[in-house]
């Protein structure tokens with residue numbers, strides 16, 4: 001059995017939006033109350049043990065008596081908030097995360113509903129039934145398959161509603177093709193394959209650069225103006241000083257910036273999804289270089305940062321798709337792979353060039369056997385050979 005998540009955008013009507021906002025608010029309230037309780041408890045008695053999700057669910061009953069409006073929320077979402085908080089604490093205890101923070105409605109909002117008695121159900125290609133909301137319209141290229149476990153509803157900073165449906169499916173192994181491939185992660189192309197194919201790097205951000213820049217400028221200008229106006233209100237002791245929410249033009253610019261960024265991120269992810277699916281369908285064994293994550297973090301240039309992020313994403317998507325579909329991903333140490341000749345296996349130390357000169361070389365002739373080599377394709381073939389040798 002494998003767990004799969006499908007993310008899609010939903011278009012709730014105004015009544016459904018109201019109910020969503022209620023549940024977002026209730027789940028956030030429970031999270032903040034429980035977090036506060038954990039902090040106070042620790043303060044009063046440093047010896048006190050952490051209250052786990054089960055204990056918090058018991059406290060939830062009392063909280064519901066004290067604040068009856070919590071009953072408006074989708075019922076499993078409040079327990080999910082407790083579970084998520086407990087998970088956040090566990091990650092903090094293990095040193096994986098920072099201390100959990102209080103949630104604010106200024107940022108993305110979300111809640112999670114458990115599937116009980118088929119209350120979450122895909123009706124057709126464009127309609128899904130969700131607890132407390134009823135039938136909601138959605139747009140997605142893919143439908144969730146298998147048994148639905150839960151759904152996370154999210155309102156993004158771009159003011160869009162999304163759901164992530166988590167399902168449990170039977171293992172779906174793909175037919176074996178007997179083919180294997182090596183891949184060299186590049187800067188000129190995203191991935192060079194040992195069979196000669198080069199997956200291009202698309203600069204999706206170029207398409208929206210002007211518009212994004214325009215809205216970013218407006219956003220920062222309107223933010224400053226709003227801050228000044230708020231400061232003026234406080235200075236003059238206005239009874240109800242304005243909040244950032246009251247500045248509609250600032251809010252519009254903020255949403256537009258988030259929207260364009262989301263668009264770019266979506267297109268980038270779409271390319272990776274399609275490319276990785278193609279790879280796992282075509283090949284049984286895929287050999288890639290092991291990424292040097294520490295070395296990558298040092299790089300501050302934007303173009304490099306984007307490529308690095310795409311590489312990490314590519315490798316992680318490929319890893320889980322190989323697991324799902326019964327294929328194999330091997331990662332090898334990339335040292336010297338671009339300098340070894342695939343034909344005679346001799347390592348040519350940068351052909352005597354310095355590092356930056358060597359990086360510019362696209363094609364070269366092996367001094368040992370005279371083979372004419374494409375730098376990237378040769379590297380991918382060497383990586384494939386290295387990977388297969390470990391088997």
Ligand SMILES: [Zn+2]
Pocket residue numbers: 341342343344345346366367368369370371
């Ligand atoms: Zn050679």
